[in-house]
Amino acid sequence: MRSQGIAEDELFSFLLSVKENDRRYRHVLSSMCTLPHPVAVRAMNLFIESNLGDPGLFEGTASLEALLVERLGALMHLPEACGYATSGGTESNLQALRMARREAGVRSPNVVVPESAHFSFEKACEILSLEMRVAPSDDMYRMDAEAAADLTDKNTISLVGVAGTTEYGVVDPIAALAEIASDHGTAFHVDAAFGGLVLPFLPESPLFDFQLEGVTSISIDPHKMGMSTIPVGCLLTRDPSMLCSLNVDTPYLTVKQEFTLAGTRSGGAVAGALAVIEHLGRDGFTAVVAECMANHRRLISGMAALGYPVIAEPKVNVAAFDCPLSPEGWQVSHTRHGHMRIVCMPHITTTIIEEFLKDIGDMHV
Amino acid sequence: MRSQGIAEDELFSFLLSVKENDRRYRHVLSSMCTLPHPVAVRAMNLFIESNLGDPGLFEGTASLEALLVERLGALMHLPEACGYATSGGTESNLQALRMARREAGVRSPNVVVPESAHFSFEKACEILSLEMRVAPSDDMYRMDAEAAADLTDKNTISLVGVAGTTEYGVVDPIAALAEIASDHGTAFHVDAAFGGLVLPFLPESPLFDFQLEGVTSISIDPHKMGMSTIPVGCLLTRDPSMLCSLNVDTPYLTVKQEFTLAGTRSGGAVAGALAVIEHLGRDGFTAVVAECMANHRRLISGMAALGYPVIAEPKVNVAAFDCPLSPEGWQVSHTRHGHMRIVCMPHITTTIIEEFLKDIGDMHV
Numbered sequence: 001m002r003s004q005g006i007a008e009d010e011l012f013s014f015l016l017s018v019k020e021n022d023r024r025y026r027h028v029l030s031s032m033c034t035l036p037h038p039v040a041v042r043a044m045n046l047f048i049e050s051n052l053g054d055p056g057l058f059e060g061t062a063s064l065e066a067l068l069v070e071r072l073g074a075l076m077h078l079p080e081a082c083g084y085a086t087s088g089g090t091e092s093n094l095q096a097l098r099m100a101r102r103e104a105g106v107r108s109p110n111v112v113v114p115e116s117a118h119f120s121f122e123k124a125c126e127i128l129s130l131e132m133r134v135a136p137s138d139d140m141y142r143m144d145a146e147a148a149a150d151l152t153d154k155n156t157i158s159l160v161g162v163a164g165t166t167e168y169g170v171v172d173p174i175a176a177l178a179e180i181a182s183d184h185g186t187a188f189h190v191d192a193a194f195g196g197l198v199l200p201f202l203p204e205s206p207l208f209d210f211q212l213e214g215v216t217s218i219s220i221d222p223h224k225m226g227m228s229t230i231p232v233g234c235l236l237t238r239d240p241s242m243l244c245s246l247n248v249d250t251p252y253l254t255v256k257q258e259f260t261l262a263g264t265r266s267g268g269a270v271a272g273a274l275a276v277i278e279h280l281g282r283d284g285f286t287a288v289v290a291e292c293m294a295n296h297r298r299l300i301s302g303m304a305a306l307g308y309p310v311i312a313e314p315k316v317n318v319a320a321f322d323c324p325l326s327p328e329g330w331q332v333s334h335t336r337h338g339h340m341r342i343v344c345m346p347h348i349t350t351t352i353i354e355e356f357l358k359d360i361g362d363m364h365v
Numbered sequence: 366m367r368s369q370g371i372a373e374d375e376l377f378s379f380l381l382s383v384k385e386n387d388r389r390y391r392h393v394l395s396s397m398c399t400l401p402h403p404v405a406v407r408a409m410n411l412f413i414e415s416n417l418g419d420p421g422l423f424e425g426t427a428s429l430e431a432l433l434v435e436r437l438g439a440l441m442h443l444p445e446a447c448g449y450a451t452s453g454g455t456e457s458n459l460q461a462l463r464m465a466r467r468e469a470g471v472r473s474p475n476v477v478v479p480e481s482a483h484f485s486f487e488k489a490c491e492i493l494s495l496e497m498r499v500a501p502s503d504d505m506y507r508m509d510a511e512a513a514a515d516l517t518d519k520n521t522i523s524l525v526g527v528a529g530t531t532e533y534g535v536v537d538p539i540a541a542l543a544e545i546a547s548d549h550g551t552a553f554h555v556d557a558a559f560g561g562l563v564l565p566f567l568p569e570s571p572l573f574d575f576q577l578e579g580v581t582s583i584s585i586d587p588h589k590m591g592m593s594t595i596p597v598g599c600l601l602t603r604d605p606s607m608l609c610s611l612n613v614d615t616p617y618l619t620v621k622q623e624f625t626l627a628g629t630r631s632g633g634a635v636a637g638a639l640a641v642i643e644h645l646g647r648d649g650f651t652a653v654v655a656e657c658m659a660n661h662r663r664l665i666s667g668m669a670a671l672g673y674p675v676i677a678e679p680k681v682n683v684a685a686f687d688c689p690l691s692p693e694g695w696q697v698s699h700t701r702h703g704h705m706r707i708v709c710m711p712h713i714t715t716t717i718i719e720e721f722l723k724d725i726g727d728m729h730v
Contacts, residue, residue: 001436005646008404014643015408015636021425022415022632030617033416033629039373041413043380048406050387051398051595053453057696060386071366087452087596088418088629098492120628122613127463127626129494167617223629230416230631231452231596248487252395252532252698252706261492263485264398264453264588266595266634267387271380278379281370331422333617341617 023331025347029356030333032166032194034345036272037227043268043275044229050267052085056254061267068222068274072234075200076192076218078210082243083236084260085270089193090120091261092219092235093160097124099217099242100158100187112151113160114143114172118191121160130157141168141312145176152180158187158216163208164195167335168311169318171195171206178214187216187242193233196220198316201282201289205315210238217242222273225289227346232269288346292317295353296344302357308340317344327359388696390712394721395698397531397559399710401637402592408633408640409594415632417450421619426632433587433639437599440565441557441583443575447608448601449625450635454558455485456626457584457600458525462489464582464607465523465552477516478525479508479537483556486525495522506533506677510541517545523552523581528573529560532700533676534683536560536571543579552581552607558598561585563681566647566654570680575603582607587638590654592711597634653711657682660718661709667722673705682709692724 006014025035036044047061055062065085073081086092101109110131113121117134125132133156135148143161152159159181161172174190181188190208192199197220199205209218217237222228237243246259280288296317300310308323320339326332333341344353371379390400401409412426420427430450438446451457466474475496478486482499490497498521500513508526517524524546526537539555546553555573557564562585564570574583582602587593602608611624645653661682665675673688685704691697698706709718 001440001642001650002646003648005644005649008407008644011404011640011644012407012411015411015429015640018425018428019411021428022412022423025414028422030619031416031419031422033414033419035414039376041410042373042377045406045410046377046380046384047387048594049390049398049400051396054396054398057393057396058387060383063383063386064380075366087627090626090628094492094626118628119613119615123626126613127459127492221629229413230629230633231627248484248491250484251701254395254696254698261455261459261488262452262596263455263483264586264595266631268595269631275376275380277366279370279373279376281367283368284370285366331619333619336616 026352027329028331029342029348030331031345032224032343033230034227034347036229037276039275039279040228040272044272045268047268047271052265052267052270053263054253058267061271064274065270068270069234069236071277072220073236076209076236078238081210081236081238082240083234085265086233086235087231087262088223088233089118089191089219089221090123092193092233093120093191094124094127095235095246095261096189096217096219097128097130097158099237099245101128101130102245103187103242104157106155106157108155109157110155111158111160112148112156114162116141116143116162116165116167117160118166140170141165142170143172143177145173145180148177149180152184152186156184156186158189160189160191163190163192164198164316164318166194167341168320169314169316170312171208171315174206174208175212178212182214188214189217190215191219193219193221194224195316197225197285198289201286226273227276228273229269231266232273292344292346295348295350298350299342299344299353306361311339325360325363327363330356330359391717392694393696394707394713395696396710397589397708398595399592399712401594402641404640404644405593405637409637410633412633412636417630417632417635418628419618423632426636429639430635433635434599434601436642437585438601441561441574441585441601443603446575446601446603447605448599450630451598451600452596452627453588453598454483454556454584454586455488457558457598458485458556459489459492460600460611460626461554461582461584462493462495462523464610466493466495467610468552468607469522471520471522473520474522475520476523476525477513477521479527481506481508481527481530481532482525483531505535506530507535508537508542510538510545513542514545517549517551521549521551523554525554525556528555528557529563529681531559532706533685534679534681535677536573536680539571539573540577543577547579553579554582555580556584558584558586559589560681562590562650563654566651591638592641593638594634596631597638657709657711660713660715663715664707664709664718671726676704690725690728692728695721695724
């Protein structure tokens with residue numbers, strides 16, 4: 001640490017110069033985060049000092065968290081769902097498996113996850129000492145439900161399915177998996193960190209939420225398609241007892257127990273997430289998602305016209321292509337199978353997609 | 366979710382009314398968080414959209430994180446320490462034990478923690494399936510080093526000591542514990558989440574950091590005495606290989622592996638934490654800490670004069686008293702042993718302490 005501090009002006013000149021090295025989102029086609037909505041930023045600043053780790057001090061913010069859970073629960077067709085605001089999908093997924101492990105109480109627990117599962121499940125299984133059984137994908141990059149059933153046994157504490165996969169934007173056969181889970185009396189966690197704020201706003205989408213009896217918990221991330229400030233994810237559970245099974249005593253706080261992973265938690269980010277939901281409503285989200293999907297479809301048709309067909313028919317605004325090009329100035333990413341992967345987030349406009357297609361077309365020639 | 370969203374004006378009237386139910390910090394004597402410093406808020410907003418979970422997109426913010434780790438490492442007397450910005454002390458402590466578990470690779474791992482350890486260690490041990498062995502405190506509420514030695518065996522993957530305990534503000538015998546850890550060839554994690562940004566700025570304080578050879582990792586939280594916006598903690602390790610042992614592959618990101626717990630991470634909070642450190646420097650922090658400690662000492666002498674002596678002689682600005690009163694309008698908290706506990710954070714001024722002492726005195730009469 002310097003002995004003498006530097007003046008605020010000088011400090012912010014430095015920070016501004018450093019910020020030049022951050023990518024602007026404009027040409028970023030690889031991210032599941034986006035520019036936060038202005039009401040998220042404003043609400044976050046209003047609650048900037050709030051710590052949800054000590055909710056008795058911040059009863060107002062705590063009521064916003066309860067409302068956020070209620071809104072997202074209702075969106076997942078279970079308004080009475082329990083839950084809390086996590087730091088994001090990784091914490092939600094880890095906590096879901098932690099609950100399931102405690103509930104099952106078996107000696108050599110395993111989890112059945114799809115090949116396409118986010119790498120957070122690898123972390124979670126390592127941390128929780130769970131055997132991770134990977135079910136292969138079908139030819140559309142969705143979890144093979146039959147294979148999942150074969151991998152499930154009396155030591156399986158949870159199945160995992162993804163609604164809107166990170167790599168191909170597809171939805172695993174959630175209904176079939178929910179039945180398998182019910183048959184085995186095991187938990188079933190749906191990772192809808194991305195798709196949870198896309199699928200409900202589409203004219204047509206497969207069932208993936210609490211409407212399916214076997215679904216016991218869901219991850220859904222406001223800081224992805226919810227356009228909130230980082231960090232705010234949400235873990236929802238069907239049964240309050242699942243969450244409460246994680247309670248530890250919390251001496252010297254205003255509440256006596258907590259089931260969250262983190263202690264200190266940002267109240268501002270939670271206020272921001274709720275603000276976007278209240279401000280946009282279902283109609284507003286439907287409009288945002290419709291625009292993302294229109295750009296996504298234009299991208300798919302444009303790429304097809306250039307000879308790069310989409311790999312799997314996605315259900316959400318993530319698409320992968322068999323395209324070996326690396327267009328300069330654009331940030332795209334690649335799946336584990338080497339396919340070019342593009343996410344049409346709200347910061348990606350039609351103009352940007354046309355520019356991108358032109359650049360790809362120029363390389364192609 | 367409502368079908369139609371609500372207008373921004375109406376939304377913010379609602380949020381402002383909700384905020385009335387949050388406590389203002391003024392009379393909060395129980396929190397280890399405080400009002401964030403204005404430069405933290407400004408820097409956080411400048412980097413509001415930055416996601417450190419994808420550091421190749423945000424190379425500028427990633428360089429700020431590296432600088433934050435370097436500054437805190439230097440403060441802990443190891444400028445080359447490795448580390449990263451966590452969501453807070455709980456994640457730091459969990460990750461420290463996760464590293465230690467992996468490093469040790471024993472079949473029935475245990476951890477030796479002080480009786481006074483923060484409840485995050487209970488969470489971490491449950492999550493990581495570690496046997497938690499609790500060493501009793503001496504009569505000054507510090508970990509009994511001899512008892513810790515007795516509890517340590519070949520299955521002990523880590524010892525834990527606290528530099529600035531949450532309840533009594535004391536420092537465990539870190540030097541003695543470091544030797545025990547060295548003798549057993551085990552990891553030794555120091556939880557300095559609170560004290561790490563207090564002790565280095567005091568005229569005199571016990572050794573607790575990387576100067577002691579046996580210390581292998583340290584938690585230190587900018588969002589406590591670092592006056593940063595939530596969430597930003599920091600985990601520091603002596604040895605880079607410890608952190609890297611946690612790496613998992615991260616397909617479709619701009620980096621190929623990550624050792625963090627969370628995926629998406631707030632770049633804004635990290636910029637805010639660094640901004641305070643750069644702006645205040647050692648001199649600025651020394652002044653802030655001096656004021657907190659002056660208020661803390663005034664509180665202790667004032668309480669003693671009223672017949673409520675401090676329970677243990679604290680090293681940092683946390684004090685516990687044998688006082689059964691519950692003064693109205695003040696938020697104090699209580700330790701597991703039922704002692705009144707008060708933290709003199711930067712938002713607590715001399716005037717506030719005098720007011721509090723007067724109120725206690727009035728009840729006393």
